[in-house]
Amino acid sequence: MPTVSAARWQAVAFLFALEKGEAYSDLALKARLDEARLDKRDAALCTRLCFGVLENQALLDYYIGHYSSVPLRKMHPRVRAILRVGAYQLLFMDKIPPSAAVNEAVATAKATRNGAASGLINAVLRRLAEHKENLPEIEAETEEERLAIRYSHPLWLVRKLISQFGSQTADLLAANNSAPPTSVRVNRLKATKEEAVAALEAEGVSVEEDPWLDSLYLSESGALDELSAFQKGLVTAQDKAAQLASLALSPQPGSFVIDGCAAPGGKSLHMAALMENKGQILSFDIFENKLSQIAENARRIGATCITPKLGDGRVFLPELEKKADFVMADVPCSNLGIIRKKPDVRFKKPEDIEKMPELQLAIMENLSRYVKPGGVMVYATCTILREENEDNVSAFLQKHRDFSLEPFFEDFPALFQVPAGQLTLYPHIHQTDGFFMARLRRKA
Template identity: 35%
Template structure:
């Protein structure tokens, strides 16, 4: 691979914003890719993937390069040099990369790879928490799997097209996709492509949604004609899936505390041809009280640590703090206690997170079932989805029925 100076400099700029200015990686990539309109798909791919790679392995590379935050521009070039050496890329004859100690880098890598928290590039506290929560063997497998780049998975919008037809439509855009066994609406791209510019996307024939995430809506067992509430809807990935499962029939109420997210959901719903969705902002307790004992089905896709999805958000490893996990567990229990009141007798709810920690998952459900608010509910089934076992994002789902 021949390195181009302007692309490498763009990577260095991106790393500076992510590491030193604490900006979110996805927003930084969007910003940096606007530097030069002449960059083609390969150039953009290099910038995005190299940046994410160095963010993913920040701790390991920093230990090898012997640099510490805040990183100077010289330090960022040293991180980049480590990335080159470990990938067998020839170091160019640039003054910023002069004197790169290639043999020392390889030696340090071999030495540091014996220590899991450095090899897998996670903070000390996260490594300790993972081992304590999941046990040494599962955590070791899980963190290794969480460091692999996530594949691009699409969910067929069955309101508009069948999966086999979508596959053919994508092939016309020179995008090869294949079905995944056990995931009825999913197609996996054979290689990464920007699917958002295709006519198929603009026509609402699919959404980008990880395969594990696609299991949540079916877990709720919705039927056409029901009143279904998605109480933590966000920008609506699972809301849209619920709408297609309901065949656009019945009432689907999407709630969230952020109006800006619900506005995005409305745009996506129009593109998807979804017309049974109504959005409501949770701006007071009245919004929930008005829906007490009225929902046939309730989805609680609760806010969480996001530890199951760090493959696609590697910068979250460095932004997440143990105090946040403690705080979010309080929010999760609060949501279970209060929002569950929307379920009517005989109705069902799913509590889901994109975390792999039992304290955010099965332990929260057990705590709820042992409380006054949970006494009328029984646990029908639950599922832990681990990246190391399934190959897709880490998730948890519990189906509860109100007697």
């Protein structure tokens, strides 16, 4: 059997499983890497290959199709995966010699019983390598179709984004294909910012500090959960946007807080720190297996005020009616704001996304019943679609006259100030995850 690098072998296997519907990007990939026991270098290469192919799949297919005598739709799915991994290396990874990319692809085909396609794979990839500096222009009937190919987003999604963002759409699509920084939040229950930075740098991690949040941006960090600073609870993974949602709520020490859709617990952890671990946070999730994840994260950072509880955000619990000082309604969503972290989100079916606003509004309305008079609720999503965000808030306020939007972040930089009480963050503007938050206060 031909020798194939572990990273490329696992990348092809993962992409093949993904196309068959047997995997979901980030979680399934991490599980596969853990099972394969790849070293750090191979794990990093495999991750880059998988995410790179998903981020550029339509563009890779366009160029493969241009040089292939066989249409992609007639190829075995594993052959498509092999070609995509090879093409991505040729077109996006200059440090990999073209000969290595081609030879590994051919070897993978032979090792996976797709040897009959090895000649086709060799020919297509060699032609791609030869024409790398003179690739064909993207020919499309409309600008929408050109953008869909260039940035590898489904045509329906490109059209939807154009209807909302107009001339900014290309910048948004490009940002979706960019690599997000490794972002962590300093856990103030265990460390100052200076102490966390020193601990990370002592482990050889390069650290950039956010000028006004407890965010740190890491490079050369390897797997975050292998760092001592993470294991000791000095830092925890969290994007700036998610931190801003907790800051929009701003629960005070001694408060009673409900986090209605909490897993994996990032906002509960942040709120515990904001509350100085004083008070109580009930962290609900509908999936029992995720409660242990919340509990473990709380233990790691030293947040004893968090109590994980099983519960459906749509189901009313009368014992909690009008009891909470603060409620976090971070509802399930289309996840279209985090495509740069989960590139296969772009392949969601439009009919599944269309169902989200009804579910979100039901959760929002139920959780609002727990807010005491004078209390505050934040409605949040990690999507950028208006129908999941502003439209839901408007629909809620139409029915609930005892709630009103409230300004927040008055002391923040101008780009993040929210006089209207609701804010959408965009990867191409704010360099964060796409995220929405609205602060609503119940009349006293």
